[in-house]
Amino acid sequence: MRMSRYFLPVLKETPREAQIVSHRYMLQAGMIKQAAAGIYSWLPLGFKVLKKIENIVHEEQARAGHHAMLMPTIQSADLWKESGRYDAYGDEMLRIKDRHDRDMLFTPTAEELITDIFRANVTSYKDLPLTMYQIQWKFRDETRPRFGVMRGREFYMKDGYNFDLTREDALHAYNRHLVSYLRTYERMGLKAIPMRADSGPIGGEDTHEFLVLADTGESEVFYDSAVTDLTFGDREIDFDDKAACAAVMEEFTSKYARTDETHDEALFNEVPEERRKTARGIEVGQIFYFGTKYSDALNAAVDNGEGGKVNVHMGSHGIGVSRLLGAIIEASHDDKGIIWPEGVTPFDVGILNMRVGDEACDAASEDLYKQFIAAGLDPLYDDRDERAGAKFGTMDMIGLPWRITVGPRGIKNGVVEVTSRRTGESEEMPAADAIAKIKAIYAAL
Amino acid sequence: MRMSRYFLPVLKETPREAQIVSHRYMLQAGMIKQAAAGIYSWLPLGFKVLKKIENIVHEEQARAGHHAMLMPTIQSADLWKESGRYDAYGDEMLRIKDRHDRDMLFTPTAEELITDIFRANVTSYKDLPLTMYQIQWKFRDETRPRFGVMRGREFYMKDGYNFDLTREDALHAYNRHLVSYLRTYERMGLKAIPMRADSGPIGGEDTHEFLVLADTGESEVFYDSAVTDLTFGDREIDFDDKAACAAVMEEFTSKYARTDETHDEALFNEVPEERRKTARGIEVGQIFYFGTKYSDALNAAVDNGEGGKVNVHMGSHGIGVSRLLGAIIEASHDDKGIIWPEGVTPFDVGILNMRVGDEACDAASEDLYKQFIAAGLDPLYDDRDERAGAKFGTMDMIGLPWRITVGPRGIKNGVVEVTSRRTGESEEMPAADAIAKIKAIYAAL
Structure with missing residues (x-):
């Protein structure tokens, strides 16, 4: 969505x-x-x-x-x-x-x-x-x-x-x-x-x-x-x-x-x-x-x-x-x-595009969104042109267990940030690894 | 079921x-x-x-x-x-x-x-x-x-x-x-x-x-x-x-x-x-x-x-x-x-065991039942020890679009009977072919 x-x-x-x-x-x-x-x-x-x-x-x-x-x-x-x-x-x-x-x-x-x-x-x-x-x-x-x-x-x-x-x-x-x-x-x-x-x-x-x-x-x-x-x-x-x-x-x-x-x-x-x-x-x-x-x-x-x-x-x-x-x-x-447990979360993963309008961020976010859907997962893509604070606030409030943050600096380095809502811990990795990681988590349910 | x-x-x-x-x-x-x-x-x-x-x-x-x-x-x-x-x-x-x-x-x-x-x-x-x-x-x-x-x-x-x-x-x-x-x-x-x-x-x-x-x-x-x-x-x-x-x-x-x-x-x-x-x-x-x-x-x-x-x-x-x-x-x-259309039928296929208690009929029916489930279909298996008339009557009334009849003579010849509820037409074939046929029908929906 x-x-x-x-x-x-x-x-x-x-x-x-x-x-x-x-x-x-x-x-x-x-x-x-x-x-x-x-x-x-x-x-x-x-x-x-x-x-x-x-x-x-x-x-x-x-x-x-x-x-x-x-x-x-x-x-x-x-x-x-x-x-x-x-x-x-x-x-x-x-x-x-x-x-x-x-x-x-x-x-x-x-x-x-x-x-x-x-x-x-x-x-x-x-x-x-x-x-x-x-x-x-x-x-x-x-x-x-x-x-x-x-x-x-x-x-x-x-x-x-x-x-x-x-x-x-x-x-x-x-x-x-x-x-x-x-x-x-x-x-x-x-x-x-x-x-x-x-x-x-x-x-x-x-x-x-x-x-x-x-x-x-x-x-x-x-x-x-x-x-x-x-x-x-x-x-x-x-x-x-x-x-x-x-x-x-x-x-x-x-x-x-x-x-x-x-x-x-x-x-x-x-x-x-x-x-x-x-x-x-x-x-x-x-x-x-x-x-x-x-x-x-x-x-x-x-x-x-x-x-x-x-x-x-x-x-x-x-x-x-x-x-x-x-x-x-x-x-x-x-x-x-x-903080939703994976078994009942409304969406499996949130995708947060930090710079809507930036060509590289838009393309990477869109691609993640489509790949998650193709993998049978249900992502929520924050594609709104809002300030970062509001976007993080919304994602934290609605409590999806996993968030992927797509920002211009990361994209330049070929990585996105994967964050656990429960622990707050973040990890940078290539988008393909992020998809594989989230996919494995839900497959194990 | x-x-x-x-x-x-x-x-x-x-x-x-x-x-x-x-x-x-x-x-x-x-x-x-x-x-x-x-x-x-x-x-x-x-x-x-x-x-x-x-x-x-x-x-x-x-x-x-x-x-x-x-x-x-x-x-x-x-x-x-x-x-x-x-x-x-x-x-x-x-x-x-x-x-x-x-x-x-x-x-x-x-x-x-x-x-x-x-x-x-x-x-x-x-x-x-x-x-x-x-x-x-x-x-x-x-x-x-x-x-x-x-x-x-x-x-x-x-x-x-x-x-x-x-x-x-x-x-x-x-x-x-x-x-x-x-x-x-x-x-x-x-x-x-x-x-x-x-x-x-x-x-x-x-x-x-x-x-x-x-x-x-x-x-x-x-x-x-x-x-x-x-x-x-x-x-x-x-x-x-x-x-x-x-x-x-x-x-x-x-x-x-x-x-x-x-x-x-x-x-x-x-x-x-x-x-x-x-x-x-x-x-x-x-x-x-x-x-x-x-x-x-x-x-x-x-x-x-x-x-x-x-x-x-x-x-x-x-x-x-x-x-x-x-x-x-x-x-x-x-x-x-x-006569249910395939899109809304309560069960995909009925399995009718004509001689409950007969070892070959029971085994063939059970096998069909399990194979349909393994194929992702939803079969209803009439495993009751009832006379044939009552069993056909129930299957016809509840209207599953496809019925497979397992009888002693057919089993001896290596076949079961596949019947369309809509046309009433029956065809004999090996159980494996019956499963493939029904599977193809639902896959095409």
Whole structure:
């Protein structure tokens, strides 16, 4: 993309309404614009990152054998009355009357509707196990929406639902989701720690939240520092292998890590003192096993293959897709702006032409731009006739992990400058080497 | 995908509520399930096609130089009151009160919000031309929703908006959208004819609708049969070239083609009688030029570079993404089910194992399945132990354009059977040739 043709309204002033850094930077970098309290438009740069995160979630869900589908945003209240949650959900549910005066609502989650789809179509244990998920806009009418996309009213969420014949199978689905989520967050450059949590209005016996450590997190967390050393990495796993998934679950959840909701001081004190940590965390996902809570309420049963019927065991699993942009920025920024991990960066590399109008600089920049595209990368070329300070400021604020600076002196010497946004380190090299270097970095992802 | 693990609830009975074939087949093929009147869940098969159509729209919009972004589904009523459309829109607008009793609405279109984003960020002619678009869920509270996704209440739509300094520039954007839409529909295997139309509640001077001819279309259309011979094909075009885009506009719209709203009997009678056609059509898109209607109402002005301010010239442009599934099926089916064009098919090829449990058939089918995946294709393998009739019936209903049948006799002779869903013609060949044949078909898209 050529910046001269892009819609990238970088703000000069610090937006006063923003209390946390991710909110401020998303506004300043021209990623979002507030449309109403807690409701945002996603401008082109923000939308690109949102899509990258969405794609990683889709890819990892497919890898785990889960089926993508989509449920509507506007639902009838009927199923919610059947499950008993219509009244229980409170004022956070956005309630609507349609033109025929029927009770409708904007979905805050979808246990009821997915269970209805299941019970209408699946009657035999032979069709299990089954996990379906969607990535869809949700609405929760918060009293006091704040922190930008971190606590908005309209938000983009992945919600998945598993249907299994037995408790044991459903616990495998639970473990499988844990593994899948570990992979998902790591691909986004995030360390998200599974912590034992409280099930809240979803209900259920077993639940873990995934938390990213950040000073601005809404939850207080207590953990054994050994959990922060764990990484899933690039190990191979067969998602159908119950023992393998259970082993990962054991590895990642046997050490103490809890939010304030489930914190147990006595247990915590068993952790060696030097490893006992308290911090703040941002919740970016949660997995639940709730047994037959919804299949009982909505009568979702299958033949068990032995002449009987059983209500299916279920769980649900969520990733806060739009919230993740905020969480990633909270975890990865400096005082100049955002620092995107390579896995989710809106553009792979920025090209900064220091002297627009200079024949040699223009030609070298154009050539780099075209060669990056030919190499299958997505460059952002700052071809604007602006002063150097403004150009560096924009690049630093929007946070592309790699920048290539093309200046007249370098070109004379046959080199360009390659700069890492994270370390700030620069290196001069011929343009061909710069392309090869950046290409290798993204190929290794 | 292995069918034994897929969620594909193909219905045996004909759904009684469906009045048109696309609605019936989408229900029968397990693509959608009604959640409320005019509101559908997209089951895995339907969601896959929806995504393919969405991706084609994104790719063609990027090619034309338009920027993807996203606006929220729930908007404040304030901007709509500013433009005067809040009262004018009538009962089709879903009006909502939030918990603080503020007037909100579910977006039926987004001229106001995009103009607000524009006026807050763009102040100079130097930032023009600019076209942004989104693909987002919309809601129109139809009194009598019907025909499945063809006339639903919640629907998925691409809506784009151009901002230009002059009328001439905005008319280029109009022409550019026409070219882009021609390419878009052709990639989906559709012949969509641009027809002069009426602007309705969007307003404006110039508008064309794109119509797909089908007996079940909601509009009566009148056209010179010569328009049906036109195809854009694989010609190269520079979307910045005003003359080239204008020439395509001229080529595709100079012959008579109108909907009943703008039909002119006298003009129609000038078409040679043998080329004068009346038919029914399904609207799948519309482009508008409406000048300064919204920039006047919302005060969206830029410096014109000569010391003055001008209100920008705008247009908006829509493609009915979810409706397209219905339109494609209306245009491409037979009495056995859907016939997907290759560009939008949910899976590239079906593999039908005629004797599950037979060692040779299982091995040959598995091998085909893995080789297709290795070749970058997306096969659906019917590995269920079902009778042949049910398996053929399912494959025909869901409409994959190519089927490979693996049977014991063929395997003994070293061949499989390759069948075209469209023509019904079958050919026997070695498995390697079948893979090469299917691969070549998709490589040519």
